[in-house]
Amino acid sequence: MFGNIGWGEFVVLLVAALVVLxxxxxxxxxxxxxxxxxxxxxxxxxxxxxxxxxxxxxxxDFRQPLAELNQLRGMTPKAVITKHLLDGDSSLFNDMGKSPGAPSNGSSPSTPNLSKPLARDEKPPIDPDAT
Structure with missing residues (x-):
């Protein structure tokens, strides 16, 4: 019942009650x-x-969903999504943003290297799927 109140807070409450009452x-x-x-x-x-x-x-049968809700209260959103929407398969979060044929080093053959600035008359790359 007093799980969120420590001994220090309890002593302060006791002293305040002693002063007030x-x-x-x-x-x-x-x-x-x-x-x-x-x-x-x-x-x-x-x-x-x-x-x-x-x-x-x-x-x-009535208590079972309530017990599941209590279990979900302590879980992170990522864990909830993994458990209920992805049936426990968290590989989606591990491979986030990778295309199926993408190399594991993070660079994709279809995406240009944006680490260097463009030359003066060079046109920026255009992604036809995004426009």
Whole structure:
């Protein structure tokens, strides 16, 4: 429940509560918060048990997509695409931008070498597929 709060933040919250509420009202506030959290947790587990009882075996069919969504929350977009759209084949990302017959060193026979500037009267290369 307090997974995102470290000990330092917890101590700061405790000191702030002590200053705001005072030492005489702090124990009552803590007991009220714990009682409220326990009641909310009981309501949630009761609702889950009621759903499980009413849905029966379909409850597991209902929970499976939610479990998959929780698994996807921790994945990167690249991993999600690889898993669901490409059936786990990540070679598309490894060969991104290469044509099927392209050499592995990155230079393609169909693309001109653009590392040197054009000469004064030289025309730039035109890609007829791009225009």
């Amino acid at each position: 005072g030492p005489e009202r702090l124990p009552g506030a803590v007991s009220w918060v714990t009682r409220s959290l326990r009641q909310v947790r009981d309501y949630a587990s009761g609702a889950r048990d009621q759903l499980k009882e009413e849905l029966g075996p379909e409850f597991d």
